[in-house]
Amino acid sequence: QGNITWRMVTTWPKNFPGLGVGAQRLADRITAASGGRLTVQVYSAGELVPPLQSLDAVIDGTAEMSHGAAYYWQNKSPALSFFTGVPYGMTSRELTAWMRYMGGQEIWDEIYDQFGVQGFLSGDTGTQAGGWFKNELTGVDSVKGLRFRTPGLGGRVWEKLGATVTNMAAGEIFQALQSGTLDAAEFVGPYNDLALGFYQVCKNYYFPSFVEPGLATELVVDKKKYQALPDDLQAIIRDVSQAEYDQVASDFYANDPRALQTLVNDHGVNIRQFPEEILKTGATAAAEIMTSLRESDDPLVKKTAESFIDAFRIVRTRSKTTDGAYVTARETYFEI
Amino acid sequence: MEPVLIGELLAGLMFFGIIGFLLLGFPVAFTLAGVSLGFGAVGMFFGVFDPSNFGSLPNRYIGFMTNEVLVAVPLFIFMGVMLERSQIAEQLLLTMGKLFGNLRGGLGISVILVGAMLAASTGVVGATVVTMGLISLPAMLRAGYDPKLATGVICASGTLGQIIPPSTVLIFMGDMLSGINSQVQMAKGNFAPVPVSVGDLFAGALLPGLLLVGVYLAYVVFKAITDPESCPATPVPPEEKKYLLREFMVALVPPLLLILAVLGSILGGIATPTEAASVGAVGAMILAALRWRLSFSILHQTVVSTATITSMVFVILLGASVFSVVFRLMGGDNLVHEFLSNLPGGRIGAVAVVMAIMFLLGFILDTFEIIFIVIPITAPVLLALDVDPVWLGVLVGVNLQTSFLTPPFGFALFYLRGVAPADLPTSAIYKGILPFVLLQIVAIAILFAFPGIVTWLPRLIAG
Amino acid sequence: MRFLSGTAALISRMNWLIGQIFSWLSLGIVLVCFVVVVLRYLFATSFVWLQDLYIWLNGAMFTAVAGFALLKDDHVRVDIFYRPARIRTRALVDLVGVVFFLLPFTWIVYAYSLPFVLRSWSYFEGSANVGGMAGLYILKSFIIAFAVLLALQGIAMLCRSILVLGGRVDLVPPSMAYPVKPADAAAEAIEGVH
Numbered sequence: 001q002g003n004i005t006w007r008m009v010t011t012w013p014k015n016f017p018g019l020g021v022g023a024q025r026l027a028d029r030i031t032a033a034s035g036g037r038l039t040v041q042v043y044s045a046g047e048l049v050p051p052l053q054s055l056d057a058v059i060d061g062t063a064e065m066s067h068g069a070a071y072y073w074q075n076k077s078p079a080l081s082f083f084t085g086v087p088y089g090m091t092s093r094e095l096t097a098w099m100r101y102m103g104g105q106e107i108w109d110e111i112y113d114q115f116g117v118q119g120f121l122s123g124d125t126g127t128q129a130g131g132w133f134k135n136e137l138t139g140v141d142s143v144k145g146l147r148f149r150t151p152g153l154g155g156r157v158w159e160k161l162g163a164t165v166t167n168m169a170a171g172e173i174f175q176a177l178q179s180g181t182l183d184a185a186e187f188v189g190p191y192n193d194l195a196l197g198f199y200q201v202c203k204n205y206y207f208p209s210f211v212e213p214g215l216a217t218e219l220v221v222d223k224k225k226y227q228a229l230p231d232d233l234q235a236i237i238r239d240v241s242q243a244e245y246d247q248v249a250s251d252f253y254a255n256d257p258r259a260l261q262t263l264v265n266d267h268g269v270n271i272r273q274f275p276e277e278i279l280k281t282g283a284t285a286a287a288e289i290m291t292s293l294r295e296s297d298d299p300l301v302k303k304t305a306e307s308f309i310d311a312f313r314i315v316r317t318r319s320k321t322t323d324g325a326y327v328t329a330r331e332t333y334f335e336i
Numbered sequence: 337m338e339p340v341l342i343g344e345l346l347a348g349l350m351f352f353g354i355i356g357f358l359l360l361g362f363p364v365a366f367t368l369a370g371v372s373l374g375f376g377a378v379g380m381f382f383g384v385f386d387p388s389n390f391g392s393l394p395n396r397y398i399g400f401m402t403n404e405v406l407v408a409v410p411l412f413i414f415m416g417v418m419l420e421r422s423q424i425a426e427q428l429l430l431t432m433g434k435l436f437g438n439l440r441g442g443l444g445i446s447v448i449l450v451g452a453m454l455a456a457s458t459g460v461v462g463a464t465v466v467t468m469g470l471i472s473l474p475a476m477l478r479a480g481y482d483p484k485l486a487t488g489v490i491c492a493s494g495t496l497g498q499i500i501p502p503s504t505v506l507i508f509m510g511d512m513l514s515g516i517n518s519q520v521q522m523a524k525g526n527f528a529p530v531p532v533s534v535g536d537l538f539a540g541a542l543l544p545g546l547l548l549v550g551v552y553l554a555y556v557v558f559k560a561i562t563d564p565e566s567c568p569a570t571p572v573p574p575e576e577k578k579y580l581l582r583e584f585m586v587a588l589v590p591p592l593l594l595i596l597a598v599l600g601s602i603l604g605g606i607a608t609p610t611e612a613a614s615v616g617a618v619g620a621m622i623l624a625a626l627r628w629r630l631s632f633s634i635l636h637q638t639v640v641s642t643a644t645i646t647s648m649v650f651v652i653l654l655g656a657s658v659f660s661v662v663f664r665l666m667g668g669d670n671l672v673h674e675f676l677s678n679l680p681g682g683r684i685g686a687v688a689v690v691m692a693i694m695f696l697l698g699f700i701l702d703t704f705e706i707i708f709i710v711i712p713i714t715a716p717v718l719l720a721l722d723v724d725p726v727w728l729g730v731l732v733g734v735n736l737q738t739s740f741l742t743p744p745f746g747f748a749l750f751y752l753r754g755v756a757p758a759d760l761p762t763s764a765i766y767k768g769i770l771p772f773v774l775l776q777i778v779a780i781a782i783l784f785a786f787p788g789i790v791t792w793l794p795r796l797i798a799g
Numbered sequence: 800m801r802f803l804s805g806t807a808a809l810i811s812r813m814n815w816l817i818g819q820i821f822s823w824l825s826l827g828i829v830l831v832c833f834v835v836v837v838l839r840y841l842f843a844t845s846f847v848w849l850q851d852l853y854i855w856l857n858g859a860m861f862t863a864v865a866g867f868a869l870l871k872d873d874h875v876r877v878d879i880f881y882r883p884a885r886i887r888t889r890a891l892v893d894l895v896g897v898v899f900f901l902l903p904f905t906w907i908v909y910a911y912s913l914p915f916v917l918r919s920w921s922y923f924e925g926s927a928n929v930g931g932m933a934g935l936y937i938l939k940s941f942i943i944a945f946a947v948l949l950a951l952q953g954i955a956m957l958c959r960s961i962l963v964l965g966g967r968v969d970l971v972p973p974s975m976a977y978p979v980k981p982a983d984a985a986a987e988a989i990e991g992v993h
């Protein structure tokens with residue numbers, strides 16, 4: 001069998017910090033690890049298809065792979081939000097625990113089977129920032145009528161808090177903030193947000209994103225073509241994805257805090273925590289949304305939500321008693 | 337031969353092949369798509385094109401069908417058609433003609449001013465030329481105008497709608513350039529590029545549009561001084577002058593308010609072009625209603641015109657997508673990149689060459705085809721060379737305005753021919769437009785030398 | 800020959816009707832977008848589905864009306880040679896164009912869109928925006944409608960070309976008759992384009 005070339009479409013701009021870079025690196029690693037037997041050619045957002053048509057491109061055979069986030073396809077199945085991250089849901093570590101050891105991947109496979117594709121987690125941003133706001137938030141009242149860019153289920157939470165929610169692509173947000181079309185926006189976190197220049201328009205940077213506690217990206221491959229590959233190439237795709245999940249997270253963990261320093265020291269950004277009322281009302285809204293998904297008429301949505309919630313109830317205990325308690329203790333007592 | 341070279345060769349041949357086949361006269365959108373498919377098939381034969389790439393077509397199409405920015409196109413067309421049906425242009429031309437009639441060249445000046453005003457309220461070129469051709473051309477000919485000057489002024493002023501915002505061409509250009517700009521800048525590691533939007537292009541095109549108005553006016557004044565025979569005055573009987581000012585205000589004020597509301601809210605950053613366009617469209621219906629011109633029949637004509645014009649433009653975009661897919665995936669991008677990056681004169685040389693190619697294409701094609709073919713394949717290279725996207729977009733807009741004017745295939749000429757008196761020779765129209773094409777080139781040169789005319793206003797608005 | 804004439808007339812009639820109906824979507828775009836603006840600026844509120852709606856109306860309109868526009872000959876031609884040509888020459892150009900350009904194009908669009916659209920139906924795909932419109936599968940189906948309506952009108956043009964080349968200009972349905980003089984072509988074009 002000769003060398004083959006696969007096309008990877010991505011939802012990210014070329015060279016975009018963390019995510020776009022991660023997609024390119026993942027492609028390069030597959031090419032290198034296979035000794036060129038499987039060469040992956042990357043097409044960034046819009047080059048081959050519009051960014052939000054990436055999954056369709058794989059399903060239709062226009063590309064063999066897509067790099068994006070599962071929650072972009074929530075209109076194909078609302079269950080897909082769970083594999084990226086849901087409001088007040090799992091952190092990145094918790095998510096991989098569910099995916100790898102508590103049945104998550106199997107359900108995901110079942111959903112993507114309908115479309116003839118296979119998904120692998122391929123990157124992770126860690127807990128995101130809550131967003132950029134032109135005015136300071138005082139409580140839920142200050143959210144009413146706020147024009148806020150935030151996608152996915154997180155958007156639905158903010159809608160319930162009273163915001164007017166829209167979604168727009170990365171490249172359009174700055175302009176909208178500047179022209180006043182938006183009063184607030186969230187994208188990812190300091191590393192990406194610094195690059196997108198939001199600090200020039202908004203000075204209030206809120207933390208943490210309770211609606212995006214972790215954002216996992218996915219690599220989707222054409223299932224038939226994947227299964228037709230020799231075992232070693234299959235293993236390379238699978239393992240490089242797993243390695244990239246970790247690699248991208250490291251990138252964000254190293255560069256988010258550096259970018260945040262720049263934002264504060266060089267650009268005079270104010271770091272703020274959400275008022276308690278917003279966190280609390282947001283939690284109620286998130287619980288309502290999760291409950292409604294668990295009571296969905298669609299058996300796969302119901303099954304996903306149930307599996308997620310069951311796993312969540314278990315993994316959160318470790319996070320609370322161990323990780324959370326440790327971080328609290330460290331930040332309270334330890335100075336160096 | 338290397339497959340890469342075969343692909344690039346085919347891509348290059350395809351570009352010229354399409355131009356050749358277009359001359360047959362079959363609708364452009366389908367010729368573009370059909371010829372590209374043919375070259376794609378040849379590419380398949382040589383193993384340099386994979387037909388599964390056509391799977392990206394439905395994805396692209398649904399992208400256009402759900403594009404928020406591009407909805408401004410039918411909205412502005414609706415506004416333009418509705419204003420045209422409410423006969424605001426007629427009224428303006430008649431009263432403005434009387435107002436300036438006593439001056440030598442006065443009718444010409446009134447045509448330019450009305451053209452500019454209609455341009456600022458819509459982007460519908462054909463309707464403006466037709467209206468002016470029906471009302472002002474006979475008036476000017478009766479007054480003893482040189483037919484060449486009369487037809488030239490009408491054609492040129494009628495096409496101002498393309499460059500003076502709002503403009504459908506600038507909407508498409510804004511949508512394309514904003515995507516290309518962010519891709520190019522991010523590829524270069526600049527993740528906070530100064531964004532480009534339709535609003536920026538509108539702001540950037542305002543002064544150049546006024547510059548053109550100024551240049552046309554200067555030309556008519558020049559003719560009035562050096563060649564008084566070509567544009568005699570048309571004295572207005574005193575009894576007609578009595579209520580002239582009031583008549584003029586009635587004709588002028590309502591559309592002026594609409595223009596200020598629509599353009600002001602876009603340029604002021606209060607509303608997006610799409611939002612402002614819907615207000616403009618509703619405003620145009622209100623103006624029509626105030627003139628008792630909002631009947632079912634007029635509404636029916638308006639929706640049919642709006643829908644078919646919109647469809648015509650978008651279908652070219654759909655056909656051009658086939659060209660883009662085949663051209664790009666056979667390696668045409670590399671070809672263009674190598675060609676434009678290695679020109680003497682660097683960035684300026686590259687822009688000049690692209691402008692020259694577009695100008696030449698303008699002789700046979702019209703604006704939309706040219707931008708849908710040329711912008712996607714050249715703008716990425718030009719923007720990567722640090723060409724200012726707003727400047728580029730406006731320059732292209734002014735450049736392609738001439739495509740309406742250049743014989744043999746200039747829409748404005750074609751429209752005017754359709755409504756001009758039969759005894760007016762077509763050659764008069766062709767000769768008449770030449771000075772204006774030259775003025776247009778002068779304007780492009782001015783914008784080339786002083787890019788600030790384009791970039792100053794958008795930067796001022798952005799703060 | 801009569802069969803060709805009847806077919807062309809039937810297709811044209813259908814595209815005419817579809818064009819008349821779907822043209823009204825342009826008024827829909829205006830009104831829905833205006834409502835969105837009023838809600839946003841006067842009442843500080845908005846609905847994502849309403850924002851989707853007027854955008855989708857445009858997508859549905861320009862695809863559905865494409866065949867009608869072809870019937871009206873509103874699609875731009877480079878007619879340096881075409882316009883002044885004899886009717887028989889124009890018929891020949893149209894014949895070649897339909898067979899080699901239009902039909903392959905509509906076939907490719909149809910063939911590559913069909914699985915894409917069917918899939919969308921299989922899970923009743925809605926808007927990609929949370930809280931957006933339901934029924935994206937209906938909008939996607941307009942791509943198929945676009946291809947089919949254009950192809951049908953192309954077939955009508957083919958019938959016309961054969962009638963003209965076969966010497967039976969008299970059988971060409973009036974709605975798609977070739978303008979006899981160039982001046983008529985100009986007058987007709989003014990009705991539509993730009």
Ligand code: NA
Binds near residue numbers: 212
């Ligand atoms: Na985010």
Ligand code: NA
Binds near residue numbers: 459
């Ligand atoms: Na205009």
